[in-house]
Amino acid sequence: MPSSTGGEQYVADIWVTGGKTLADVNDDIAAPIERFPTKKWWVCFITAILVFSLGAALSTDMFTSGLGVLGLNQPNGWGVFIVNFVFWVGIGHAGTLISAILFLFRQKWRTAINRSAEAMTIFAVTTALIFPVIHTGRPWYAAFWLLPYPNQRHLWVNFRSPLLWDVFAVGTYFTISLVFWFVGLVPDLASIRDRAKNPIRKFIYTVLSLGWRGSNKSWSHYEIAYMLLAGLSTPLVLSVHSVVSFDFAVSNLPGWHTTIFPPYFVAGAVFSGFAMVVTLLVIAREMFNLKNYITLNHLEKMNKIIMATGMMVGYAYSCEFFIAWYSGSSFERFAFINRAFGPYWWAYWIMATCNVMIPQVFWFKKCRTSIPIMFVISLFVNIGMWFERFVIVVTSLHRDFLPSNWRYYVPTFYDWGITLGSFGWFFIWFLIFCRVLPAIAMAEVKGVMAVEGGTSHSPDQNKSEVPAHV
């Protein structure tokens, strides 16, 4: 908080600025849902559809011609698709961290961002799930191979394989994130329903809100349910990226076979996810006029988390090198020297620069609170984290134990096009979300406003007291 004149003074954090009343919260947050989309929105939406169409067309071509159109070769059996899978699952983790872990730690500032971050989680996991499925080459067989169900072949899936653990982990993660998100939405959908004038909208939101009336007996069960879901999601989110890291760590390949992977992946996931949240919210607060709800104060808090988790992944990078040397295994040492100074040196240093060095500017409050700087840095972190997964997947695979087996991996136009298409897919959903559902948890924001001292009761008096950021 900005220090008042005349020395240090503790000022309680204010999470809604501009002297808003409870009714203003409904008006402001429901506004984007109740008006026609703006031109800016249509430009974004049509761009997203075009980008997705490119990916869809390339994927269709890939299904008909085979996986040979990709850059995959021997020994690089995993490429950009697996990179994308890990990247997108990781993006989702920030949403659960904000909605569940920050809830358990009573971090009130989460109320402004949890709804959109959870939406991001769901769309990111949906995007992630595309990749292992299309990576099979024949996605219509994926259900055969992935799910344990009684079948005429009398075969079961292999429960000792981390790839199968992944099916359960990501599947559970998606399901629980979805219901958690929906439970959070119910009271807000009821708010939208009660202010709806158009009968069709009223009907739709009546059904979606399940007839919620906000009775205190309901709230009493609701709050316990919310807390339980937060308590369940917390170990779940930690398990998901741990299990994703098992895909690598359980194998015997140098560069993958390390015990640091689960915590390292989880920290990296939160890191990349927060960067994505900052990217999206900087745009959304501008587009939908939510600056009094998603304040600089919120963004600064997120930037602090970006810096902290960035240093955690930096620690993991150096720890890996130390253990490679300390292990005394020549293969292990080679894998890491090759990672930083081998043919893929450029990928390694893009990763190290974007993830470890660039976020260090957040030590300065000026940078933490500057919208253009944080936006650029969040993009760098997104790029850096994509390259982190590229480094993990490709540099470990391309030079394995036998030098005669070594080969360089170059992604083709298909790899890049489908990757780009996944961003289109993600943004299609996110843009629709911003249009049809309240992007901020209205009921929760009102609860936080009440704790601040009843903004609702004396709006005129509060208007002068509440500092307006931005």
Add this chain to the structure above:
Amino acid sequence: MSKQNLAGVMGIYENPHILVEAMDQVRKANYRYFDAYTPYPVHGLDAAQGLKRSPLPFITFSAGLTGCILGFYLQYWTSVIDWPLIVGGKPMNSWPAFVPVMFECTILFAGLATVVGMFLLNRLPNQHRKAFDPRLTNDQFALVIEASPGVDEVPSSAQKQSKTYKPFLESEVQEFLRRTGAKEVKSVYTEEWF
């Protein structure tokens, strides 16, 4: 809106502090059915209303335990009983490898049961009782003294017949709510959503 389906009498309050105090008085006045309707969960209202803690954690725990056992049993049955197959030189019942799936099943069952349990306890989806006032999901706080059990009532708690309650008389209740500081008092009627 006929007089036959009178749901109760509603008082609307300026802010949650007055609501909590009014709720305390309503409970002490010994009315049979009453509830508050608020745009967000108001602190201290549960105690003022005399609500017991939700039984939901027991549902969650039992479902989690069930999920854990079923998760193990699925893996044990497929790997040891139905089609024993040696994979990676591990024993048939290689339970440490089963832990991740057991864990995920625990969370899946517990999480879904929590949501379903909450919906059942709250009688959601609720088709039959329309919201009393659209302002109650916006910025107003209401207290309703009901003529009959509300839709959100858990039947088990409504079964306690040992106490004698104050009878519901429309005009008397209206007067009572006005005295508790309601800025607006009106009778509300049961309506369907559609």
